Amino acid sequence: MPGRKLHPPERVAEYTARGWWSQDxxxxxxxxxVARQPDRLAVVDPANKATLVGTEPRRLTWRELDTETDRLAAVLLGLGAEQGDVLAVQLPNxxxxxxxxLAAWRIGLIVTPFPVQFREHEIVAMAGLAEAGFLLTAGRIGERAHAQEVAGYRAAIPSLRHVLAHGTDLPAGVLPVDTLTAAAGDTAAVGQYAAAHPADPNDCVTICWTSGTExxxxxxxxxxxxxxxxxxxxxxxxxxxxDDxxxxxxxxxNMAGINGMFLPWLRVGCVLVQHHPFDLPTFLAQIGAERATYxxxxxxxxxxxxxxxxxxAAADLTSLRQIGSGSVPLQPPMVRGWQERHGIGIINFFGSNEGISLLTDPHDVPDPEQRARFFPRYGVPGYTWxxxxTEWTSVRLVDPATGAEVTAPGVPGELRLKGPTVFAGYLHGERLASPFDEQGYLRTGDVFxxxxxxxQFLEYVDRAKDLVIRGGMNIAPAxxxxxxxxxxxVADVAVVGYPDDVLGERVCAVVVPRDGQELDLSALVRFLQExxxxxxxxxxxxxxxxxxPRNPVGKILKRELRDEIAKETTQ
Structure with a gap:
C-alpha cells in the first residue's frame, strides 16, 4: 500500500497543535x-442472522469482543499479514x-469494505486498485454463495494471497476462519506484534469507495x-x-455506517445493535426489543x-430520542411530524466519504422548518453551534462559472470546505484530477x-453531480x-434517478435503440447481470x-430527463 501515512507533516503539526487531532x-x-467496562454488553447481531448467514445471533460483552479481536488478528498474523497490508471485507452488518x-486495526492492517451486493465486476476492480492481500467474506449471504463466487475469480486479483470465509462447506482454497479462530489459543503474539509496530494516528485505516460521477x-x-x-x-x-x-x-x-454508527459507538462505549438487510418490521421490532435510543x-x-x-401504532418507540437522516433534502412536514407527534428530533446530516460535515440538530435549531432546510454556515459572527x-471546519461558496467567492444571500455557489475532517486525497491520486482548489478547500460539487x-445558514440547492442514491447506496450513472x-x-443511453417512497431513488435507463433493434427491461437486466x-x-x-435531449454543445440534459420521469412516476 503506497503512501500509508496520509497527511503531510505540516498539516499534522498544525491540526494537532490546534487540538483538532489527538493521538487516539x-x-x-x-x-x-474493555478496561473500563469489560462485562458490559457491547454489540448485538441482527435478529435475522440465521436467515442471513446461517448462524444464530450473538451478543458480546466488551471482554468477549476483545477476545475475538485477538483471535482473528492472530489468524491474520499467522497467514503472513503485516502492518500496512490491505484486508478486503465483504460481510453484512x-x-x-x-x-x-477491530482485528485489522489491532495489527495495523487497512480495511477496504465492500457492500454485500458487489459482485465480480466491482470487487476485482476495487481489490486490484487497493492491492488487497487478504479477503474476508461469508460462505453465504442470503441466497448467494459468496465464498464460491470469490473462489471463481480470485485469480483476477494478482495481489490477493488468501481468501477467508465464515461458515461451513467452503470451496477449495477458501480458509475456514471460524475453525482457525477457534484454534487460536495463545494470542500473546498479537500483543507483542502491536507493541513492536505501534500505530501512528496518520496511518491509513480504511479505503472506502465512492462512485462520484465517474x-x-x-x-x-x-x-x-x-x-x-x-x-x-x-x-x-x-x-x-x-447508556445509549x-x-x-x-x-x-462508507461514511453513513462507519461514521454514523460504528465510530460513535467505539468512542462512547455504548451498545451497537446491528441490522441487515433492511426489513421494516424487523427494524421496528428491534427498536422496542433492544430499547434503542438512537x-x-x-x-x-x-x-x-x-x-x-x-x-x-404497533411499534414501541418509547426509548427512541432522536433519528439521524440526510443525504437528500429533508421535507419540513416530515421533520415537524416526528417532533410533534412522537417527540423524536430529526438530525439533518450532509456528508460524504471525502469529508463533508454539515449538520443541523434539534438543540441548535429547534424549529423543524429551519432544521429541514438549513445547515449552519460556520464562522458567521454572533452564532455558535x-x-x-463546526469550529474546526472552514466553508466557502464559489461561483462554479467564474471562480469568484459568493458572499451574497441567494446566489448559488459550490460548497468548498477545509479542516481536520477532510480526507487527504484519493487512492492513486496522482492519476486523477485534484479534488482540492488552489486554497486547499475540497470541491464538493454540491450547490448551496x-x-x-x-x-447564518446554508441552504442546499442541487446536486451538481448526477449521482443516483438508492437506499443509501451511491450509483454512478457513467x-x-x-x-x-x-x-x-443500444445506440445512445442516459441513466438517471427517479423518486421512490422507500429507497429515495430508483434507476431509470433512457435508451435510444439502434435502427431495427428492440429492447425491453428484462433483456437489459439480463445483459447487465451477465x-x-x-x-x-x-x-x-x-x-x-x-x-x-442535449444542449447546444451536446451535453445530455439530465435534469430535464429526471423532471420528466419524476412526473410520470408520481402521476
Missing amino acids: TMDALLRAQ TVELVVAY STPKGVPRCHYDWLAICWATVEAPRLAE VLLNPFPMV TVAPPALLTLLLQRTELL SSRV VIAGEDG ELEGLIAAHPA QRIASYKLPERLQLREAL
Whole structure:
C-alpha cells in the first residue's frame, strides 16, 4: 500500500497543535472500553442472522469482543499479514464485521469494505486498485454463495494471497476462519506484534469507495486522525453517552455506517445493535426489543412511516430520542411530524466519504422548518453551534462559472470546505484530477446558497453531480451508461434517478435503440447481470426514445430527463 501515512507533516503539526487531532487510535479506544467496562454488553447481531448467514445471533460483552479481536488478528498474523497490508471485507452488518475491523486495526492492517451486493465486476476492480492481500467474506449471504463466487475469480486479483470465509462447506482454497479462530489459543503474539509496530494516528485505516460521477470508482483512504475527528460530529449531534443503544441499519462500508454508527459507538462505549438487510418490521421490532435510543434512516422511509400510522401504532418507540437522516433534502412536514407527534428530533446530516460535515440538530435549531432546510454556515459572527467540528471546519461558496467567492444571500455557489475532517486525497491520486482548489478547500460539487436573516445558514440547492442514491447506496450513472452502451441494441443511453417512497431513488435507463433493434427491461437486466454487477445498480425502469435531449454543445440534459420521469412516476 503506497503512501500509508496520509497527511503531510505540516498539516499534522498544525491540526494537532490546534487540538483538532489527538493521538487516539482505533485500537486504543477499544482497549479503553474493555478496561473500563469489560462485562458490559457491547454489540448485538441482527435478529435475522440465521436467515442471513446461517448462524444464530450473538451478543458480546466488551471482554468477549476483545477476545475475538485477538483471535482473528492472530489468524491474520499467522497467514503472513503485516502492518500496512490491505484486508478486503465483504460481510453484512454482523458481529463478525465489527470484529474484522477491530482485528485489522489491532495489527495495523487497512480495511477496504465492500457492500454485500458487489459482485465480480466491482470487487476485482476495487481489490486490484487497493492491492488487497487478504479477503474476508461469508460462505453465504442470503441466497448467494459468496465464498464460491470469490473462489471463481480470485485469480483476477494478482495481489490477493488468501481468501477467508465464515461458515461451513467452503470451496477449495477458501480458509475456514471460524475453525482457525477457534484454534487460536495463545494470542500473546498479537500483543507483542502491536507493541513492536505501534500505530501512528496518520496511518491509513480504511479505503472506502465512492462512485462520484465517474465510471471508474475512486478509493477514499482515511486515517485515525480524520476518522476520529469527524466522528465527534456524530457523537455530539445526538448527544451520545455510554447508556445509549444505537440501532444501525446502514451498511458499515462508507461514511453513513462507519461514521454514523460504528465510530460513535467505539468512542462512547455504548451498545451497537446491528441490522441487515433492511426489513421494516424487523427494524421496528428491534427498536422496542433492544430499547434503542438512537438510529438513522433515509428521509423517504421517515416520511412513509408518518403516513403509515398503523405501523407506528404497533411499534414501541418509547426509548427512541432522536433519528439521524440526510443525504437528500429533508421535507419540513416530515421533520415537524416526528417532533410533534412522537417527540423524536430529526438530525439533518450532509456528508460524504471525502469529508463533508454539515449538520443541523434539534438543540441548535429547534424549529423543524429551519432544521429541514438549513445547515449552519460556520464562522458567521454572533452564532455558535454545539459540535466542536463546526469550529474546526472552514466553508466557502464559489461561483462554479467564474471562480469568484459568493458572499451574497441567494446566489448559488459550490460548497468548498477545509479542516481536520477532510480526507487527504484519493487512492492513486496522482492519476486523477485534484479534488482540492488552489486554497486547499475540497470541491464538493454540491450547490448551496447563503440563507437566514444574518446569513447564518446554508441552504442546499442541487446536486451538481448526477449521482443516483438508492437506499443509501451511491450509483454512478457513467458506469452504468458504459455497460449499457455495449448492448448491441443500444445506440445512445442516459441513466438517471427517479423518486421512490422507500429507497429515495430508483434507476431509470433512457435508451435510444439502434435502427431495427428492440429492447425491453428484462433483456437489459439480463445483459447487465451477465456483466456480474451489483444488483442494486440494475435499472428498474426503461424508457425508449428516438433521441436524448442535449444542449447546444451536446451535453445530455439530465435534469430535464429526471423532471420528466419524476412526473410520470408520481402521476
